[in-house]
Amino acid sequence: MISETFVKFNNTSSGIAQQKINQQISCPNDSFCQSARQEIFYFILILRLMYYLIILYLYSVKQYLFGKRAMSDPTVEFDVFNNLRDRLIAGAFEHGAKLRAEVLRVEYDCSASNIREILFRLSMAGLVDFQEQRGFRVPVQSKTRRHELAEMRILLEAEGLERSINNGGVEWEARLTGAHHKLSHIESRISSTGEVEPLAALWSVAEKEFHQTLLAACGSTLMQTTHGLIYDQFRQQVVNAKTNYGYYSDNIVDHKAILDAALDRNAPLARQKVHEHLARNLRENHADIDTK
Numbered sequence: 001m002i003s004e005t006f007v008k009f010n011n012t013s014s015g016i017a018q019q020k021i022n023q024q025i026s027c028p029n030d031s032f033c034q035s036a037r038q039e040i041f042y043f044i045l046i047l048r049l050m051y052y053l054i055i056l057y058l059y060s061v062k063q064y065l066f067g068k069r070a071m072s073d074p075t076v077e078f079d080v081f082n083n084l085r086d087r088l089i090a091g092a093f094e095h096g097a098k099l100r101a102e103v104l105r106v107e108y109d110c111s112a113s114n115i116r117e118i119l120f121r122l123s124m125a126g127l128v129d130f131q132e133q134r135g136f137r138v139p140v141q142s143k144t145r146r147h148e149l150a151e152m153r154i155l156l157e158a159e160g161l162e163r164s165i166n167n168g169g170v171e172w173e174a175r176l177t178g179a180h181h182k183l184s185h186i187e188s189r190i191s192s193t194g195e196v197e198p199l200a201a202l203w204s205v206a207e208k209e210f211h212q213t214l215l216a217a218c219g220s221t222l223m224q225t226t227h228g229l230i231y232d233q234f235r236q237q238v239v240n241a242k243t244n245y246g247y248y249s250d251n252i253v254d255h256k257a258i259l260d261a262a263l264d265r266n267a268p269l270a271r272q273k274v275h276e277h278l279a280r281n282l283r284e285n286h287a288d289i290d291t292k
Contacts, residue, residue: 168217
């Protein structure tokens with residue numbers, strides 16, 4: 001609407017100026033006519049310059065307000081947070097890389113302050129490291145960190161699964177079976193093609209859903225929330241091309257063994273299978289990264 005108004009203003013001003021020129025053309029005084037033409041020419045030039053400056057200003061204001069308005073929408077902020085979190089977990093950034101708000105604000109079309117706020121939230125979730133004077137960085141890969149996260153996953157998943165076995169009913173069994181069916185289909189496709197990268201993102205989502213469903217009937221929201229945070233940090237540690245994006249060929253057998261023990265209501269065996277599934281990530285067992 002504003003742009004159309006100024007276009008009309010530009011055309012109208014040009015038309016008025018042209019009428020004045022036509023009137024002056026019939027003037028018998030050549031010197032006066034020449035002076036009038038020059039004045040009108042500069043008048044038109046100034047009008048056009050003002051027009052483009054105003055349009056440029058309005059465009060800048062629109063960009064600023066759009067970005068501010070977009071991030072004031074909780075839904076948009078939630079989407080940016082989730083997208084950036086998923087990228088951090090999926091290995092879209094190199095371990096140890098600096099996360100610059102000035103760069104990310106362009107990608108997400110919002111202000112740098114909004115990005116910093118989201119990065120602070122992600123640092124509280126353990127997916128971003130923050131240090132004064134150094135800013136935000138992707139956590140580096142660490143054998144110690146991976147070992148600690150694997151231990152926490154074993155503790156939470158073994159205990160949570162046992163509680164789900166004791167508390168869960170047919171609905172939980174159906175959810176767990178459905179989650180495993182989806183995961184198994186994706187893992188079978190990866191196994192048949194031998195290529196992980198094309199299905200890595202899809203597999204990662206399905207694998208998280210399966211492991212979260214193990215705890216779905218544990219009766220503790222805090223345990224489930226803590227497990228979700230630990231799981232994301234763990235995935236961030238193991239996901240990169242060198243570690244085959246965290247995928248192992250034994251996953252198909254491991255996940256099936258966990259499912260069978262859960263459906264058989266065999267809690268001790270289920271705990272054992274969870275430990276065996278994650279034990280490769282303990283310090284004494286993994287050697288696919290050479291950091292401390």
